[in-house]
Amino acid sequence: MTIQITYKGSATYMGLEALRFGLSENVFRSENPEHDCYCTKLMSDETGKKSCFLDGTLDVQSCLGVPVLLSLPHFLYADQTYFRKVKGISSPNKDEHEIYLLVEPNTGTPLQGMKRVQMNMILRPITFLEYTKNLPRAVYPLLWLEEGASLTPDLVDEINSKLFKVKKIATYFLFALMGVVSVAIVASSTHLVRTTFLLKR
Numbered sequence: 618m619t620i621q622i623t624y625k626g627s628a629t630y631m632g633l634e635a636l637r638f639g640l641s642e643n644v645f646r647s648e649n650p651e652h653d654c655y656c657t658k659l660m661s662d663e664t665g666k667k668s669c670f671l672d673g674t675l676d677v678q679s680c681l682g683v684p685v686l687l688s689l690p691h692f693l694y695a696d697q698t699y700f701r702k703v704k705g706i707s708s709p710n711k712d713e714h715e716i717y718l719l720v721e722p723n724t725g726t727p728l729q730g731m732k733r734v735q736m737n738m739i740l741r742p743i744t745f746l747e748y749t750k751n752l753p754r755a756v757y758p759l760l761w762l763e764e765g766a767s768l769t770p771d772l773v774d775e776i777n778s779k780l781f782k783v784k785k786i787a788t789y790f791l792f793a794l795m796g797v798v799s800v801a802i803v804a805s806s807t808h809l810v811r812t813t814f815l816l817k818r
Contacts, residue, residue: 630728631773639717671696686737690714690761702755735761
């Protein structure tokens with residue numbers, strides 16, 4: 618399965634300008650024709666029916682062999698029905714729960730990236746057992762995993778020293794060269810005008 622990331626806007630990382638890429642908000646959305654494969658109908662939902670789950674979740678039973686639904690942490694970008702049925706979790710926000718990548722625009726160097734996923738189980742009453750007959754019908758978070766990498770301050774300093782100092786020197790050199798060329802043009806024009814004036818005399 619391939620998940621695409623899209624450009625989200627500009628950002629900064631330890632003083633460096635960066636481009637931020639992240640998951641589209643329509644990830645795992647059922648109305649997207651490209652996501653038909655996410656609806657396997659192998660696992661029963663919280664009502665006991667084998668049907669497509671609501672937006673924002675992925676049935677991975679066919680891949681892992683266990684009845685688990687994947688989503689972004691705290692049901693970010695998922696149908697809010699899931700979030701409303703679970704007590705005790707904070708509202709989803711992009712900074713803490715999104716998958717993203719920060720890229721330095723001049724060199725294409727990855728500065729920071731985070732992969733995050735939440736594993737959920739289907740919760741529903743089991744009527745013939747005393748302890749489970751009153752369970753609510755919900756998609757219940759089990760855990761969420763986070764894996765990421767960030768450039769260390771030393772590497773950021775190295776990028777600054779090897780790239781941006783050279784870039785500044787090149788900029789200063791360009792301005793100096795433009796100044797020299799401008800002076801040369803003015804001097805040549807003055808000399809040409811003066812020579813023309815003397816010849817006319």
